[in-house]
Amino acid sequence: MSPLWRLGAGLEHPEWATAALVLWLAAAVAVAAARRRARRRVHALLGPRAPRAHAASDVIVLVALAAVAIALLGPRIGTRSERLPGGGVDVVVLLDVSRSMDARDLPPSRLHRARRAAREVLAELRPGDRVALAAFADRGVLLTPLSQDLAAVAELVGAVDADLMRDRGSDLDAGVVAALRPFASDEDAPRARAVLVLGDGERSPGAPRGAGAAEAIRARARVVSVAFGSEAGAAVPQGDGWLRDRNGAPVRSRRDGEALRAIASLTDGAVFEADAWGEVDIAALAAELRRDAGGTAGEAGRRRVPAVRVAPFALLGFLLLAAELGSPWIRGRPRRSWARAGAAATAALLALALLAPGEPFAASDSTDAVAALEAHLRGHPGDPRALLALGLARAERGQRAGAERAFRAAALLARDDGLAALAYYDLGVAALERGALAEARDAFFDAVALDPGSPRALHNLEWTLAALAARQQAPPPPTLRPESSGDRGRPKPTPQPEGREGDRARHPRPAPLDPDEVRRWLEQAEDDPRRGLRAGARGSEPQPSRDPAW
Amino acid sequence: MIRFDGFGHPLVLVVATLAVAALVLAALRTPPRGLPWPALPEARSAGAARLDLVRGAALLLRAGALLALGAVLAGPIATRPASPTTAPGLDLVLAVDVSPSMRALDASRAGEPGTRLALAREVVARFAERRTAEGDRVGLVVFGETAFTRTPLTRDGAMLADALGALRAGQAGDATALGDALVLAVRRALAGESPGGSGVPREGRVVVLLTDGASNAGTVPVDVAAEVARGADVRVHAVGIGTGGRVPVADGRRVRFEQHDLDTAVLTQVAARTGGRAFLARSSADLADVYAAIDGLERVRRPLPPQVRRRARPEPLLAAAGGLLLCEILLARIARRRLP
Structure with a gap:
């Protein structure tokens, strides 16, 4: 069975299926009973001369009702490709912290190796990608929301330990469902989504199956897994000894890729297996996670999603009901003119349905910041803020020429010097990105002239002048590393000359720190991620409030 | 909607x-x-209508x-409405004190006496949800004797509210490490400067520090932490909470009176050095007003059409x-x- 076929099978609203089926069956039974009663009455009145009652009308209406019900449930038939405007990927790292992850067939433990792999993968992600952290054992828990602060999440990953959960069974589906929570509020967001499961695949006996895959398909998230552990397996440590079964024999835990493969197959995901040393092909794993996201920052991506085919069933229902209404052999002989008009219009509708490309008449999903801003500008031509935002949106999508046009228009149309300076600054960064140093220099000059206090414009101007000088003297020039598409070319923070408050003089001012000292203090800032994780794990449990109620 | x-x-x-x-x-x-009815055609021809x-x-x-x-x-x-992807926004880190003194019963919610922390949870959660809905990114740092990151910068207002709702007094130890918390909060606010950066233009970075005591633990002096924030171009708004003096403190089902004093001078100093403002919330109404004031101070012009x-x-x-x-x-x- 093709994975894509399975991805595109099922219903969009399975929760309504029982109610729809019960209603349809009740209607069918009631119609059949009413029909039998009517036939008995006619026979009682007319005896053998009773006309024969046609069942076609009832059958057609009931079939039409069934078609409408199926359309309402949202049948998924096949898949379709969906465009994702450039914006990276959302990844939820789901760590298995069940007891079997303490096994030492991958020294020092499977969990240790899984944590390391997670941190290495995070280092491979790109600006604009977002990451959340979740864990599961007997239950699943979301530990952090989606964040672009990959460094903070990496620190938290390192702090996930075996004590995070009290009960340490293994329920993969509960974990996947918890990991999908960040996607619940915005189910159709146009971003690539993935859940990265790092575990050994073992499940507690009796743990429910199937819910994770169903929820992942609904959330448009792929499940990519890495299986840790060995085929031979290992005993599971417990206290000073080993975990033992009822007979006193040590429990042996083995890598079980079946469950991971099943959920990956259903969600168009993938499974990787750690080797005997616990090593994983991190580059391939990161590429798999980013498969649906754009190749470079701002480049649009695509993903396969289930195609929900509503229109064919709605069309079938419409045609059946129209035919039943206009059919002379069911309803009697109508006036020809109106019947012909009705038939012609219905035929026209059918023709439209058959000739429409793709899913007939279904409006497609779309979210496009560029399109929204362009639409806004059609209504408000010359809005400099919208032009600036349009430039940024185009730059994120890799449309450099369009971005520069928007920045230039914003700079010329802005009445506010600060806004014009910002537009010139962005214009300069765009010029730098395509290597036009002279144009960048001019733009940064304009930005500084309009806003002399802008440290980032000054910084980039100085850098550009130095690069121009270096180019004239000795090629190649140094490379500028724009930090992100939105924060493009922003220099490292520099101390502000003055704050806003005028009452600083009342307080003795210690010696200002230079940027290196600031960086050192920040690097040394002590975090206690284990406390953060425990707070997250406990926060998901229902707990009585310790605050007294008065 | x-x-x-x-x-x-x-x-x-x-x-x-x-x-x-x-x-x-x-x-x-x-x-x-x-059914055929013998008299029906005659009735119809006579003008009968049904x-x-x-x-x-x-x-x-x-x-x-x-x-x-x-x-x-x-x-x-x-x-x-879609969450904005290109709208300008702020990076806000909320640093919340969860030292045991936050169990002091000098706050009230809906006219009922309650702990400082319960009130702070409610007010700060509302603030966080409002700001994330507008396109800002908000993070949460929790501190007592140590400081830890509860949530990195995020736009998930619901999860932030959940995290704030789960805060417990004393969960970060029994003292107050104000300097450590401030430096950690600044580090989290600078996430956009890291290699895994923001991807969205940031219009500013702000820390809102809420505490009810004086710094008595940690490794970073508060004035150094303030200079770090200043050097990193992060504004700090400092919010002091509590009435000060001897206050009733919940201890299980009992109440005992303890002396708790707020170091307002340090808060004022931190705010002044970083270009922020210091606030004092003596009552529950004050705290809501303080966060409303910060909400008004830290505004980003968003004239763009909502996505x-x-x-x-x-x-x-x-x-x-x-x-x-x-x-x-x-x-x-x-x-x-x-x-x-």
Whole structure:
């Protein structure tokens, strides 16, 4: 069975299926009973001369009702490709912290190796990608929301330990469902989504199956897994000894890729297996996670999603009901003119349905910041803020020429010097990105002239002048590393000359720190991620409030 | 909020409406089938007319169902607000003191006495949800004797509210490491400067520090932490909470009185050095006002059109078509079925 076929099978609203089926069956039974009663009455009145009652009308209406019900449930038939405007990927790292992850067939433990792999993968992600952290054992828990602060999440990953959960069974589906929570509020967001499961695949006996895959398909998230552990397996440590079964024999835990493969197959995901040393092909794993996201920052991506085919069933229902209404052999002989008009219009509708490309008449999903801003500008031509935002949106999508046009228009149309300076600054960064140093220099000059206090414009101007000088003297020039598409070319923070408050003089001012000292203090800032994780794990449990109620 | 935003193929709706109108007219002009009755033609020729309400209602229901299905075929589109991806925004880190003194019972919620922390949870959660909904990113750092990151910068307001709701006094130790917390909060606020940066233009970075005591633990002096924030271009708004002096403190089911003093001078100094403001909230109403004031201070101009997400949404129309059809079946084929 093709994975894509399975991805595109099922219903969009399975929760309504029982109610729809019960209603349809009740209607069918009631119609059949009413029909039998009517036939008995006619026979009682007319005896053998009773006309024969046609069942076609009832059958057609009931079939039409069934078609409408199926359309309402949202049948998924096949898949379709969906465009994702450039914006990276959302990844939820789901760590298995069940007891079997303490096994030492991958020294020092499977969990240790899984944590390391997670941190290495995070280092491979790109600006604009977002990451959340979740864990599961007997239950699943979301530990952090989606964040672009990959460094903070990496620190938290390192702090996930075996004590995070009290009960340490293994329920993969509960974990996947918890990991999908960040996607619940915005189910159709146009971003690539993935859940990265790092575990050994073992499940507690009796743990429910199937819910994770169903929820992942609904959330448009792929499940990519890495299986840790060995085929031979290992005993599971417990206290000073080993975990033992009822007979006193040590429990042996083995890598079980079946469950991971099943959920990956259903969600168009993938499974990787750690080797005997616990090593994983991190580059391939990161590429798999980013498969649906754009190749470079701002480049649009695509993903396969289930195609929900509503229109064919709605069309079938419409045609059946129209035919039943206009059919002379069911309803009697109508006036020809109106019947012909009705038939012609219905035929026209059918023709439209058959000739429409793709899913007939279904409006497609779309979210496009560029399109929204362009639409806004059609209504408000010359809005400099919208032009600036349009430039940024185009730059994120890799449309450099369009971005520069928007920045230039914003700079010329802005009445506010600060806004014009910002537009010139962005214009300069765009010029730098395509290597036009002279144009960048001019733009940064304009930005500084309009806003002399802008440290980032000054910084980039100085850098550009130095690069121009270096180019004239000795090629190649140094490379500028724009930090992100939105924060493009922003220099490292520099101390502000003055704050806003005028009452600083009342307080003795210690010696200002230079940027290196600031960086050192920040690097040394002590975090206690284990406390953060425990707070997250406990926060998901229902707990009585310790605050007294008065 | 979901809003209807027209049809993808309005021509289909026009054609479907014409078809329905023609079919209904044809059905109205068609004499209904019935049993032959000897005197009926004579009665009709004499001008007798019978108002057939059931037939009229059934036709109306059928027409409604057909129109709803026609509208489904026309591709109804709904829009709803999408989280902004290119809007300017702030990076806000909320640093919240959870030292045991936050159990002091000098705050109130809805007229009922409560702990400082309970009040702070409520007010700060509202603030966080409002700011994330507007496009800012908000993080949460919790501190006591140590400081830890509870949530990195995020736009997930619901999860932030959950995290704030789960805060417990004393969960970060029994002292107050103000300097450590401030440096950690600044580090989290600078996430956009890291290699895994923001991808969205940031208009500023702000820390809102909420505490009810004086710094008495940690490795970073508060004045150094303030200089780090200043050097990193992060504004710090400092919020002191509590009435000070001897205050009742909840201890299990008992209450005891303890001396707790707020170091307002340090808070003022931190705020002044970093370009922020210091606030003092002596009462529960004060705290809500303080966060409202910070909300007003840290505004980003967002004159851009709100981004919306458009998607096909046929479910309400399909439900209407199904419901109308069921009503027609119930009326004309079950309850008031015609003979034959």
